[in-house]
């Protein structure tokens with residue numbers, strides 16, 4: 150999987166810019182706020198049809214302009230592929246593959262396998278369970294199309310069930326039959342998602358532990374656990390048991406939309422007890438494991454985006470990461486860093502071709 154050229158028009162701070170990439174390592178270097186992360190985000194956009202950093206699509210259009218266009222030429226399995234993502238104010242976003250617009254963006258997910266490692270990953274540790282579920286979902290969906298479809302269906306029934314609970318409360322009424330239809334549908338989709346998440350984590354957790362131990366040289370003991378209501382009970386039963394609670398809350402309080410991942414260091418939550426460097430190592434291991442998993446499932450090396458990852462890590466950990474990516478296992482890598490010299494010294498240790506883009 151290779152991105153050969155990237156052309157940007159009115160994307161964030163870029164007015165008009167073309168990059169011609171190396172097939173192995175590419176570094177964006179320059180001062181704070183110059184657009185290094187924006188360049189990586191444009192590449193992310195080509196894979197996921199959205200920004201990793203700014204969920205408000207319109208805010209990705211350069212200030213004062215009417216549209217943006219991100220145009221990437223890839224080589225995948227020796228075939229040329231052109232992906233264009235564009236957005237015009239007042240219109241819907243368009244994603245095209247070789248000139249043909251996708252009807253559903255979900256069809257594009259997984260076509261350009263990509264993993265990003267960024268300081269924004271900290272949200273996985275500090276934010277609520279929603280962020281961690283999105284992480285699991287995005288990893289599985291990249292290699293399993295039906296997972297995403299089932300998840301979309303589950304969420305649709307969930308919001309219908311929530312609307313019904315609100316309706317019951319507002320109108321002081323209740324209809325067990327209508328609710329039972331939603332419960333049954335939620336159980337079907339929910340069980341399928343739970344099974345896939347469980348299977349995924351069975352493979353993923355050992356890869357993650359191996360990656361973490363390699364980065365930290367096994368200095369501390371960490372763990373990752375999957376938490377779900379569905380371990381104890383069947384979803385249909387749980388929905389019945391929680392009916393009174395759900396009626397009072399006017400939303401559904403149990404189900405796979407409450408699943409979580411628990412991150413532990415020496416048995417304690419990493420959010421409270423991990424140092425910044427340990428948290429960063431944890432997140433990098435998580436993302437490298439994501440890389441390994443996608444590669445294992447799809448047979449294609451994902452594009453790897455490393456946004457500002459060298460800060461806060463001691464020299465040992467930096468060299469461990471470098472030795473990890475200095476391996477044919479990895480494909481094309483994009484790095485952003487403020488220090489041109491540091492970056493060049495680091496990439497020279499990787500015995501691969503590279504290009505440095507001074508922004």
Ligand SMILES: Nc1ncnc2c1ncn2[C@@H]1O[C@H](COP(=O)(O)OP(=O)(O)OP(=O)(O)O)[C@@H](O)[C@H]1O
Pocket residue numbers: 160161162163179180181182183184185186187188208209210211212457485487
């Ligand atoms: N829609 C937009 N229009 C114009 N400029 C924008 C837009 N969105 C973001 N920017 C600008 O992009 C810049 C931030 O770019 P980016 O995050 O890529 O910086 P960076 O080079 O990675 O910096 P750092 O080293 O601090 O991480 C800011 O100056 C911001 O004002």
